Amino acid sequence: MNILFTPAKIGNLELQNRLVRSATAECMADDDGNPKPELENLYRQLAKGGVGLIITGHMYVHPSGQAHKGMTGIYKDDQIPSLKKLADAIHQEGGRVVVQINHGGMQCEEGTVADTIAPSHIEGLDLERPAREITLDEIDELIEAYGEAARRVKEAGFDGVQIHAAHGYLIGEFLSPLINHRTDQWGGDTNRRMQFLKNVSESVREKIGPTFPMLIKLGMMDGVDEGLSAAEGTEIVAELAGMSFDGIEISGGFGGGGSYNIKKGIRSEDREAYFLPLAEKARKATDLPIILVGGFRSLPVMERVLKDGQADFISMCRPLISEPDLPRRLREGVQIKSRCLSSNNCWPEENGDGIACKCPHDKVKSEPATS
Ligand SMILES: Cc1cc2nc3c(=O)[nH]c(=O)nc-3n(C[C@H](O)[C@H](O)[C@H](O)COP(=O)(O)O)c2cc1C
Ligand code: SF4
Structure with missing residues (x-):
């Protein structure tokens, strides 16, 4: 059997195959972050489509961290029943699901939060508006908020939690020397910039107990001048097992919709798996299971990365926007390649509000490619 479709574990989470749906902001929640019915439908489609693990789009842990309209919230207990419906729906279809928790930090869009926060005062850098320096009290409040959000993840019946530490959101901002200029205990060398992540992971672990799966999506480098190298x-990867993480998803790049982490124009196999060099470094630094995201499109490339031991799981975002049942199609040999054009026209800013997670090319596509 193809190695992609062999079972594997992350912590005590047993998965039927090694394909992961990387977190994808679905933009299917109301203004308070409550999921709309379309989100349950989408998750059912993904679970039926045979992906081994669904990672939800990022959910905001505190009202000050809503990154954009339509983002799902997990910041109050009232939200648990509607979240539970999502977890139940995925389980009914035989799927597994981990919730990604996040705070948008300096990237929260106008119209979502009154002002944006970052480790230090920041302006420019293509931000919509300057971000003010977060206070010490707010840091404590947000560490607690991440823990509380993770408790809700568990209470709602999901299979695990993933802490978003990539793409220039709040945790990524603390890690980045470009953004974190603090001279107190939350800033300085790599180890000190990691302190916020360490406290968040402790807070989460305390709330979920020792065995509930805790994953991280780590931006291993910012890819901008003066950013995280x-x-x-x-160095951060080497610390993650000690922080009690069960698995790591490797990404990179700075900025939610940035061209570095969501690369366009992946038209040939040599452009696929664009964070492989980072995975190779991570492999040497940790024994944790590695999930690799970024540009996977064709079965032979996925297979090769797993066989060579460069990663344990293959994660995809855009191909599963285009075809939520791609895993089933790959398994059944219907096709060996995603039909995604890597055009990024599914990014909400390109598409307009409310139609994220849909591929606008669907209507013009003919039958899926068979090679
Ligand atoms: C519409 C869209 C929404 C995304 N939302 C998230 C998100 O909520 N959390 C996250 O970590 N990454 C998010 N990403 C990034 C993807 O998870 C992934 O890292 C990136 O698209 C590269 O993988 P791909 O080539 O398989 O698309 C998003 C990407 C797209 C296109
Ligand atoms: S718009 Fe469609 S084809 Fe283009 S990247 Fe998104 S899913 Fe792929």
């Missing part, structure tokens, strides 16, 4: 990212 791959060497520093590797």
